[in-house]
Amino acid sequence: MTEADAHMDFDLELEPEDLEETAPETPIGDPCLVVDDLHVVYRVVGSRARKEAAKGAEVREAQIKPSFLKRLVSAGRQHTGGVSEVHAVRGISFTVRHGESVGIVGVNGSGKSTLLRAIAGLMPPASGSVHVSGEPSLLGVNAALMPQLSGEQNIMIGGLALGLTPKQVEERFDEVVEFAGIGDFVYLPMKTYSSGMAARLRFAISSAASPEILMIDEALATGDAAFKARSKARIEEVRQNAGTVFLVSHSISTVEAMCTRVLWVHQGKLVMDGPTHEVAESYKEYIRDQRPPGRRGPRAGGRAGARNGGGKGNARKVGAQGQPAGS
Amino acid sequence: MALAKQYGLRRLNVRPPLLEYIRDLMGRWSFIRTLATSTAYARNQGNYLGQLWAVLNPILNAAVYVLIFGILLGVNRHVGNSIAFIVIGVFIFRFIESSVTGGAKSISGKTQLLRSLHFPRAVLPMSTVLSLLATLLPALVVMCVIVLLSGLLPGYQTMTVTWWWLLLPAAVVLLWIFNTGLAFIMARIVATTPDLDNIIGFVMRVVMYGSGVIFPLAGYLERMNISEGAKVVVGGILEYQPVAVFLYLVRSCLTQEESIPQSGLMWALGAAWAVVFFAIGFVIFWRGEERYGRD
Structure with a gap:
């Protein structure tokens, strides 16, 4: 649904290095994040919703009160104006406590990334509210810093943006480079990096500020096995310091390995919220049901990755909360 | 919600109070600086001549205008040194224009x-x-050199370095403050209504010819077919609007044109425009703070 989803085309196959692993228990503390009836709607200017809506997407033409100018521009014409609204998150509430690591799972375009951005304070909610302690830190796969600048400069910019002082960034520079494992590439422009290298560097930068709430958007999926092990250790470190970790992923095995609690989001609504093993079981069952035959239903977002497509007919199985788009 | 209050949690996505916002912003000064210098550097990367283009670009730009308006059309008969006049106009106006276009993209493009x-x-x-x-800054050095050299050509008024040159940094600082205000306003407008981005180019062209960037407007105003009262009003607007004021300030520092003497009024106006635009622009921008990034 957002641009990030373009990168989310990872399969749900179990990854061998994650098998048989579960997240260790850590003591749970006070609430550090309260989400209350959150709705996120974003506007897409210059695109008509009708075509998308016909495909059953969660998109509709904007019902905002348009200004005179905008009404003038969009009056009755096919190719001018046009504002679409995407209601990506529709009424989600939950509370997270210190020391929890929460996985967010769901099919493509279910609103996972938008939810994550909204609770990081980066997408303003249409209604509802998010309360946090401390400053959440989010860097996803697609969170481009400055592609034309070198990794070195990006580390500085990213660190400063996260609220570190220049001196603190310099102190942690070596650590970040080592963690990202990119060696001398750090002196080349980031646009020359492979996607895995860029994702690793971003993850290293975002976790360098030792945030209270660390949010990871598919960042681990592009890394190799060694990087995964390192990032897992880093996530544990954050949790040991009474921090909280959010992890958005397709790969249920990654979530199982790293999280103690899972939120399952479907079409912008919370379907299930509970301990990892319970939710993971139901989610896997749901995904198995989605496999062919009978996956010709339209889906929100309309991206590729048909394997885990949220078919119209089967989505009803999800339960009363997860209403399929076409119904 | 009671839960959030009980544990002292902060609500996200609310616009911070103005003073708190300013304090937060001042704490980010090194971020602003690093971002600025890195993007300035990156702009000229990917060329064989690299950073040399920071100097070559304005020289070529000025050469075009001098060739067309100064030499071919000869629109500057009332000016003692038309090369200096045009070069200063073009360099300073480019700073204003690129602040407007850059400011417009600073939110919507990121x-x-x-x-x-x-x-x-x-x-x-x-x-x-x-x-x-x-x-x-490197372009300013080039500009000063061109201004001095142009005085050596036959038929052009000789240029000398005077104590007034020391006031050039002051004029540039005022202009910088003014431009930041402009960028704030443009950023908010274009973030909410992207269509306006298309209009900027046309507006800036009007401003360019309406501010005496390439030739002084005084002579044209005289010949306009309007009443005396209207001439006073139009003349006042053309002379005291911010872009014209800043061009006047820089020219009065660097050249010895008889029509452009040092003027306390112009300095006061320049300072006033800078402060007013910055303050208004900042508040306009701050009022949209929680909306950026949604569209």
């Missing part, structure tokens, strides 16, 4: 950054203008 990191959004327009200032 959705990815806005959706991944949390910081006071005013950092972006501020660093955009600061990076333009960084590219202006």
Whole structure:
């Protein structure tokens, strides 16, 4: 649904290095994040919703009160104006406590990334509210810093943006480079990096500020096995310091390995919220049901990755909360 | 909600109070500076001549205008040294124009950054203008050299270095403050209504010819077919609007044109425009803070 989803085309196959692993228990503390009836709607200017809506997407033409100018521009014409609204998150509430690591799972375009951005304070909610302690830190796969600048400069910019002082960034520079494992590439422009290298560097930068709430958007999926092990250790470190970790992923095995609690989001609504093993079981069952035959239903977002497509007919199985788009 | 209050949690996505916002922004000064210098540097990367283009670009630009307006059309008969007049006009106006276009894109073109990191959004327009200032500085040196050399040509008024040259940094600082205000306003407008981005180019062209960037307007005003009263009003607007004031200030520092003497009134006006635009622009921008990145 957002641009990030373009990168989310990872399969749900179990990854061998994650098998048989579960997240260790850590003591749970006070609430550090309260989400209350959150709705996120974003506007897409210059695109008509009708075509998308016909495909059953969660998109509709904007019902905002348009200004005179905008009404003038969009009056009755096919190719001018046009504002679409995407209601990506529709009424989600939950509370997270210190020391929890929460996985967010769901099919493509279910609103996972938008939810994550909204609770990081980066997408303003249409209604509802998010309360946090401390400053959440989010860097996803697609969170481009400055592609034309070198990794070195990006580390500085990213660190400063996260609220570190220049001196603190310099102190942690070596650590970040080592963690990202990119060696001398750090002196080349980031646009020359492979996607895995860029994702690793971003993850290293975002976790360098030792945030209270660390949010990871598919960042681990592009890394190799060694990087995964390192990032897992880093996530544990954050949790040991009474921090909280959010992890958005397709790969249920990654979530199982790293999280103690899972939120399952479907079409912008919370379907299930509970301990990892319970939710993971139901989610896997749901995904198995989605496999062919009978996956010709339209889906929100309309991206590729048909394997885990949220078919119209089967989505009803999800339960009363997860209403399929076409119904 | 009671839960949130009980544990002292902070609500996200609410616009911080103005003073708190300013304090937060001042704490990010090194971020603004780093972002500005890195983008200024990156602008000329990917060329074989690299940073040399920071100097070559304005020279070529000035050469075009001098060739067309100064030599071919000869529109500057009332000016003692038309090369100096045009070069100063073009260099200074480019700073203003690129602040407007850059400011307009500073929010709308950075959705990815806005959706991944949390910081006071005013950092972006501020660093955009600061990076333009960084590219202006080498151009200013070039400008001074051209102004001096143009005085050696036959038929052009001789230029000398006077004590007034020391006031050039003051004029540039005022202009920088003014431009930052402009960038704030443009950033907010274009972030809410992207269509206006298309109009900027046309507006700036009107402003360019309406501010005496290439030739002085005084002579044309005389010949206009309007009443005396209207001439006073139009003349006053043309003379005291901010862009014309800043061009006047820089020219009065660097050249010895008889029609452009040092003027206390112009300095006061320049300072006033800078402060007014910056303050209004900042508030306009701040009022949209929680909306940026949604569209």
